[in-house]
Amino acid sequence: MTNTDSIRYVILAFAILLFFIVPAIAEDTLFSQVLKDVRAGTYAGVKGMMISVGDKTYTSHAASGSAERRQDIRSATKSITAILVGELIEDGALKNERLKLSSILVDEFHEISIDDPKRKISIKDLLTMRGGLACNDWVPASVGHEDKMYKRADWVAFWLSQPVAYEPGKHFSYCTGGVVALGRVIEKLSGKTVPAFAQERLFGPLGITSAKWEETPTGYTDTGGHLRLTLEDFHKIGLLLRAGGVWQGERLISKSWMKRMIDDHARVPERPETYGYLWWRMSFPVGDTGETVQVSYAHGNGGNFTFFVPDYSLVASFTAVNYGDRKQFIPMRILAREILPEVAKNPD
Numbered sequence: 001m002t003n004t005d006s007i008r009y010v011i012l013a014f015a016i017l018l019f020f021i022v023p024a025i026a027e028d029t030l031f032s033q034v035l036k037d038v039r040a041g042t043y044a045g046v047k048g049m050m051i052s053v054g055d056k057t058y059t060s061h062a063a064s065g066s067a068e069r070r071q072d073i074r075s076a077t078k079s080i081t082a083i084l085v086g087e088l089i090e091d092g093a094l095k096n097e098r099l100k101l102s103s104i105l106v107d108e109f110h111e112i113s114i115d116d117p118k119r120k121i122s123i124k125d126l127l128t129m130r131g132g133l134a135c136n137d138w139v140p141a142s143v144g145h146e147d148k149m150y151k152r153a154d155w156v157a158f159w160l161s162q163p164v165a166y167e168p169g170k171h172f173s174y175c176t177g178g179v180v181a182l183g184r185v186i187e188k189l190s191g192k193t194v195p196a197f198a199q200e201r202l203f204g205p206l207g208i209t210s211a212k213w214e215e216t217p218t219g220y221t222d223t224g225g226h227l228r229l230t231l232e233d234f235h236k237i238g239l240l241l242r243a244g245g246v247w248q249g250e251r252l253i254s255k256s257w258m259k260r261m262i263d264d265h266a267r268v269p270e271r272p273e274t275y276g277y278l279w280w281r282m283s284f285p286v287g288d289t290g291e292t293v294q295v296s297y298a299h300g301n302g303g304n305f306t307f308f309v310p311d312y313s314l315v316a317s318f319t320a321v322n323y324g325d326r327k328q329f330i331p332m333r334i335l336a337r338e339i340l341p342e343v344a345k346n347p348d
Helices: 003-027 032-040 076-091 123-127 155-160 176-190 194-206 231-242 255-262 326-345
Strands: 046-053 056-061 280-285 292-300 304-309 314-320
Touching (some): 032 046, 032 326, 046 326, 056 231, 076 194, 076 231, 076 255, 076 292, 076 304, 123 176, 231 292, 231 304, 231 314, 280 326
């Protein structure tokens, strides 16, 4: 064989190889533009994005992000706390979410009079942000605002010291203090620290090994925020919801708790969302099609989201650092304008 023949043979072989490879690449161009944009840093503050639709998963990290980076997911921590409360019920440690908080945290309530409305606050009230105390993290002037709580030694005592503003169970008011109290419930009823209980009942089975919880000044776990997870591990929480609470054949969330957790329980004043058990729910537009789909999601300040879209068998997760900035809602825009229309056009 001459050198010319050898060259022709190599070119022919390469052409044949491309014939088979190019269609395969073309089939995997779903979300190619948005993946490229995340990688290029087009979306300010977005560190990473992971999308799972059907049996395929697509991942993109900005240059300032990485697969190993543990992100402070802020209030998305609350949604994980809701799962852990469900585990207490599954274990029989908590009879049900209608139980009064005062019957569990006896020491914390010992100075609160027997006829004080605070004694009517139930676990469900805290899961649905309807605890009734003067605490609104969306209003900086609120006496029970989380920023004021963080400056105190005992966060639960600070939260309980706030006056009653509404009848418990009647009015939505976003309050981190009440969710921190749920962490105290988890530790008391499980007999374990929150990190140990979470690792045993949730993170361990999911293969999550690097989660980092923060502590309050008194040594309890901050279950209202500041949990650090990698993008992949955060995404697993959304995938668990999509799988109906089952992971690799093992049921991690009971069917009844799954349903109650993402059902509508509270109307959010002056906002389009509704609230489940520390999970958000909203109807999202599918681009400019005029269609909408229901989405359940965990949301943390900065733009940390895991979205679950049942109609499309879709989970999309984002880590971002736009803390205290309107840019934290960029992932919602990406979902509505880029991801959902792409799935709608390619249903298979």
